[in-house]
Amino acid sequence: ADLADDMDTIAGNYKKVLSTDSTDTLKQSLQNMRAAAVDAKQSKPPKMEDKANDSPEIKDFHHGLDTLIGQIDQSLALANQGKLAEAKQVAQGFKQTRDANHKKFR
Numbered sequence: 001a002d003l004a005d006d007m008d009t010i011a012g013n014y015k016k017v018l019s020t021d022s023t024d025t026l027k028q029s030l031q032n033m034r035a036a037a038v039d040a041k042q043s044k045p046p047k048m049e050d051k052a053n054d055s056p057e058i059k060d061f062h063h064g065l066d067t068l069i070g071q072i073d074q075s076l077a078l079a080n081q082g083k084l085a086e087a088k089q090v091a092q093g094f095k096q097t098r099d100a101n102h103k104k105f106r
């Protein structure tokens with residue numbers, strides 16, 4: 001998928017992550033977010049289309065996505081232990097990663 005579609009998938013599933021009271025829905029939504037964040041690494045931010053894959057800018061973009069993926073994995077690990085409240089608490093922290101990276105890349 002292109003980057004905007006991956007971001008829409010991330011955003012739609014993030015809403016569910018924050019609002020659900022079902023551990024199964026939480027896990028599924030986190031997995032959907034994770035897959036879209038991994039897929040996003042195949043794209044470049046539109047304003048950086050001319051940058052090489054090994055440029056500092058694109059490496060930094062990948063680092064931002066890896067930070068989000070790492071946080072998703074932390075939340076998933078808690079969800080897998082049935083710790084819904086703790087998993088959602090970790091998920092609150094995705095916002096900071098989103099905002100910091102949007103400032104740089106969006």
Ligand code: HEM
Nearest residue numbers: 003004007010011014045061064065068094098101105106
């Ligand atoms: C929970 C985390 C995040 C959410 C909810 C989120 C959500 C969104 C949304 C809704 C859009 C607009 C998509 C559209 O135009 O249809 C967007 C765009 C964008 N996001 Fe994110 N995002 C997140 C994390 C990130 C991260 C970690 C990065 C980079 C490392 C990133 C980079 C971008 C870029 C570059 C765009 C512009 C895409 C374009 O215009 O084609 N986002 N994001």
